[in-house]
Amino acid sequence: MRIDVHSHVLPAEWPDLAERYGDPRWPRLERADGCSARIMVGERPFRDVDERLFDAGARAAAMERTGVDRQVLSTVPVMFSYWAEPRRTREMARYLNEHLAGVVAAGPGLFDGFGTVPLNDTGLAIEELERCVGELGLAGVEIGTNVGGTELDAPRLVPFFRRAAELGAVVFVHPWQMTRPERLADYYFLYTVGMPAETAYAVGALLFGGVLEAVPDLQVLFAHGGGSVPFTIGRMERGWEVWPAAREHLHEPPREQLRRCHFDSVVWDEASLELLVRRVGAERVLLGSDFPFIMGEDRPGELVERSALSSAEKELILGANAERLLGTVGARS
Secondary structure (H helix, E strand, O other): OOEEEEEEOOOOOOOOHHHHHOOOOOEEEEEOOOOEEEEEEOOEEEEEEEOOOOOHHHHHHHHHHHOOOEEEEEOOHHHOOOOOOHHHHHHHHHHHHHHHHHHHHHOOOOEEEEEEOOOOOHHHHHHHHHHHHHHOOOOEEEEEOEEOOEEOOOHHHHHHHHHHHHHOOEEEEEOOOOOOHHHHOOOOHHHHHHHHHHHHHHHHHHHHOOHHHHOOOOEEEEOHHHOOHHHHHHHHHHHHHHOHHHHOOOOOOHHHHHOOOEEEOOOOOHHHHHHHHHHHOHHHEEOOOOEOOOOOOOOOOHHHHHOOOOHHHHHHHHHHHHHHHHOOOOOOO
8 A cells, every 4th residue: 555645736727816806926727728737826937737736537547557546635835825814815725625625535545635724814724624624524734834934833823733633633744935035046946955944944843842842642744754854853952952942942852852743755865765764763754755746756655665674664654654644533523
């Protein structure tokens, strides 16, 4: 069983909120033909996509070709729209979540899903989280690494994380809105340098901000193997040892907290994957591909198979860990 926990999906169309609200920052989809389209933000092309993103049949065929038994679907982070008025963010989230739940329902056993929530308003986010898990039957939600510049350790977000833990919902943290993006304009650094660093900020905020200590049952899953954290956790821990301010909210070594988190395998390098497993244990790493984008793994699980990990570790990563994690979402009511 191969279960891919990092796979993106969009509907073939969605409401044109840019026109409705007179704000060009809302993303829209321009269809070129039945097999390809372009996501636009204002007049700026964001990404060219093909039918695997919005056609469930094309997606299922690709899964069969590449040996993936099950995908956990989540939206493309450009859709988060945390910058907008919260009720408008919720409007987009509800549309996306209903579409995602429809795809999951139409392919029983083939798909599961992480919804999206208007995290720019904690109350509305909790309401949509409860709807995602209780009404729509999703496994959890995907959130950004920051909320319009607000870090994930902000006190106002703690009730959201507490409710996710109560529901047993997975919180999938995906990088978005990189700090100082102008530094990342060249050489595709946004994706190769910025996203790993941005994910490290989010991991650090949840660790050092005391969120994971305050909400110990939170099931959090970080994209891209936790970004740069597996390499820098030693430096983070040294800072925790020598600076009292770093221990203000975190009362045990960061390495211990890190081993309570989950990470996908989208690291594109055998040595990096093996380092991640040494840092957190094979039972905390789950297969991910970033399907269907160009930075994703074409044949999900190939990296795991090529690695020097043991057969037992590979089995855990390829599917067993995901089965166990998704099975914890027991309060879907």
